[in-house]
Amino acid sequence: MSFLAAPAHWRRYKERYRLMGSKCEICGNVYFPIRKICPGCRRGGKLENVEFSGKGKVHSYTIVRAPPEGFTKYSPYAIGLIELEEGPKVISQIVDCDFEDIKIDMSVQACFRKLMEQGKDGIICYGFKFRPVDDSWKENNNKPLS
Ligand SMILES: [Zn+2]
Structure with missing residues (x-):
């Protein structure tokens, strides 16, 4: 368990929980x-913390079938590059839908979910995942129900 060690995670708890980023008042760029x-x-920039709406769309995605250690029990899962409506892109898991229903440009909304359970200490990390905004996109594909 290297890339998401617990102390680092909890230092960043606030921004994960609230999906925070930064906006530069000088150039207007928004970062996550x-x-x-x-x-x-x-040095000329002036950054202010901003809270994102959590709304975005799927820019691209991939299905992970050979995940890193610690994620194997969740395999397979969908990882998307989500473009937030404020502009920044976020890499996140896409949940609450079938893989075949994930579409480029599909509207998604951030939701707060368990990310992983960490070994013997039983530390559970929470963070954002993204889910389809609603089921209306399902009505638009004419696949017969099976
Ligand atoms: Zn700037």
């Missing part, structure tokens, strides 16, 4: 996650 320095303006 929170940044200290605007990559565009460098």
Whole structure:
């Protein structure tokens, strides 16, 4: 368990829970996650924390069938590059739908879910995943129900 160690996770708990990012008041660019320095303006930038709506759309996605250690029991799962309505892109799991129902440009909404359980300490990490906004997209595909 390396890339999502518990102490680092809890330091970032607030921004994960609230889906926070940064907006530069000088150039107007919006970033996720929170940044200290605007990559565009460098020292001239002025970053303010912003809270995202959680609404976005699927920019691209992939189905993970050979996940990293710690995620094997969730396999397979869908990972999407979600474009938030504020602009930044977020890599996140897509849940609450069948893989074949995931479409590019599908509207999604952030939801707060268990990310993983961590080994013997029983630490459970929570964070954002994304789910379809509603079921209306299902009515638009003419697949027969099976
Ligand atoms: Zn800037």
